[in-house]
Amino acid sequence: MSKKVIPADSTTEEKIKEAGRKVFIRKGYAGTTTREIADEAGLTHALVNYYFRSKDKLFDIVTQEQVAAFFGKIYPIVNNEDTNLDEKVKGLINYYTEILIEEPGMVFFISSEMQNRPERIAKNMEDNQGLAKAVIARQLHEARPDIHPMQLMMCILGMIIFPYISRGVFQRSMGISENDIIKMLKERAEFLPALIKAMLSN
Amino acid sequence: MSKKVIPADSTTEEKIKEAGRKVFIRKGYAGTTTREIADEAGLTHALVNYYFRSKDKLFDIVTQEQVAAFFGKIYPIVNNEDTNLDEKVKGLINYYTEILIEEPGMVFFISSEMQNRPERIAKNMEDNQGLAKAVIARQLHEARPDIHPMQLMMCILGMIIFPYISRGVFQRSMGISENDIIKMLKERAEFLPALIKAMLSN
DNA sequence: ATAAGCATTAACCAATTGGTTAAAATATTT
């Protein structure tokens, strides 16, 4: 997930998969050509089909793994019996701050996948029984019994993730530099827990 | 912006533009073919070039107008001197609830445009001097002087908009129907003002 | 060393793409 530098000694298959991941996230499925993936990997485009049979199959694998990695890291946080709500919130904030500064396209990628071809991702979600049964849902219900835990979850995740989606808008709107907006995004990690706490206090 | 049914008496040019808008939002630039736009409009694809010279030019115009309409409706709300913060929040919630239930792809479209080709949209933003100088920014600063108004703005908009982006995830994760998730999204409009108020109370 | 199997390449293919154009259809002007 983090800045994946392709190791020089990685196999051709790994190179292609990683190149595919990068380009797919950057340009989306339709905007990506197998030749560009091959270029990114420093190979011929015939090899994409040699190792993965088709662009579609490669995309499937990349998406599958990406989503699995994404949610795989979230569930341990929201399902931890030993942390309270505040600690979970901080855990989520740290996680998203880390990966989304590195790879801002990730949210687009996953959520557009989720909208366009939900079946493909369903499997990974079921394995984890979803957010609905997570420990955090119970804790949210305790904090605010008047509002459905999933609604609160949307609020929390929205506050954390949305800025990475709307980055460009805010950057333009405020006329500030790339570096400054990244600084702002990192700053958020500090005061967000308090804001969320205030929101959840009945 | 709302459910735009193409009037039967509209000109060919209007038909193409509206068809282009729909398909571009649904499939993105790369995923859209001029022939599909023509199909959607019930015409030959040569007419797309006849009226708009190229797919690219049509996309430019559609994007331009879409962004202008989008922000054109927001700025009157956030710049109103006669409403307080709570009323502005409610105004934003109503606006987004309305258009995003109608056209869930809009947020994707605009924010991905904003990330991929920010120059193209810059003009529309400057005209409105951005969010930074809006009345709401001043009011947010009064409510919470300890946090930058733009940070608060991201929080508010995140809580409102993010659910429309992550719709699919939550729907899957909770195993509920399309209708139920729409019901949830509409429900949000009712309790969100209170949650945001709680968050902003120092 | 040689044969066998795997990896890689360049050349190729059919389908689709954005875009053009000449001719046909329609509307407008005279």
Added chain:
DNA sequence: AAATATTTTAACCAATTGGTTAATGCTTAT
């Protein structure tokens, strides 16, 4: 009604696309 201008169409074009394949290179076991 005839001439003119505009709109629409079908056929076409070159470029790009995902995918295949036969030949070449490279390992590795024999």
